[in-house]
């Protein structure tokens with residue numbers, strides 16, 4: 001039960017425990033990364049060397065940073081991936097322009113309030129000079145605002161264009177995300193892999209060798225929303241209409257996201273976990289997911305209970321007769337996941353047993369019913385699931 005109040009990876013001590021001492025070198029590294037990517041020097045060998053040098057020498061930097069660091073505080077002002085960075089740059093530029101306007105207007109206002117305040121007896125009561133119809137003033141407050149608006153339109157249009165018409169290289173990773181109440185189905189069509197809730201993607205350390213992830217968003221039922229703030233803006237996931245987004249994360253770690261459209265009882269626990277890992281780890285993960293389900297003869301009884309209790313009508317376990325459902329998450333490699341119930345609890349023995357006994361305890365209102373398993377059945381199915389690595 002404890003886990004229900006602290007959905008996995010969202011405890012504040014997670015981030016404090018792992019990231020405090022690696023914060024500033026990361027910032028420095030990201031700064032350099034972003035300056036170089038902005039200058040489009042990514043392909044220059046020299047810059048690449050400098051990158052590698054920095055990766056190699058800074059303690060706690062990207063290269064040495066643990067891949068299991070949880071970016072638990074979701075922060076739009078801390079972008080660590082391509083579209084989020086572009087959005088952040090635009091937002092800051094627009095904010096800066098608005099700040100300058102605010103200071104000018106506010107300054108003039110303040111000046112007028114002080115300069116022309118009521119002074120009692122010494123007040124000059126004569127009529128102030130009349131400027132009605134002054135062409136100079138009319139032009140001054142018409143032309144500059146129009147120019148400012150045009151600049152803002154151009155900045156926005158460029159950002160929209162850059163994000164919605166990306167030029168992908170051949171090594172883009174295709175990912176299909178399908179929202180269900182209350183979990184996420186994930187398909188990697190190029191690899192023939194189906195997973196759930198935890199999105200594994202390769203990191204793009206260097207701007208010159210990007211490995212973007214192109215995502216299509218579909219819904220199997222109602223409207224959902226997909227949002228991982230440090231990677232990209234939020235996007236609707238609607239039935240019968242496919243939306244597209246892409247990400248290109250530049251820092252290792254685990255990124256948390258949420259469903260952003262109220263979709264039912266467990267909307268708040270329809271959590272997203274993006275695991276950004278080194279390319280070789282990603283390939284290893286893909287290979288693991290492609291492998292056939294482990295068929296351990298010692299848990300034959302558990303497999304039988306799984307089928308007999310109709311778990312297989314909702315859950316697929318590849319290559320297992322009777323387990324080909326698509327209503328719930330694919331369990332072929334269930335034990336490779338860090339969490340249960342779309343991020344609601346850590347995937348550990350205690351929580352897994354609790355889930356098997358009654359999923360409504362950890363995730364009240366989720367669409368998996370209490371199957372009323374007795375202790376023996378729970379033990380057998382538990383033992384079987386534990387072999388699905």
Ligand code: CUA
Pocket residue numbers: 179180181182223224225259260261262263264266267268270
């Ligand atoms: Cu799905 Cu809210």
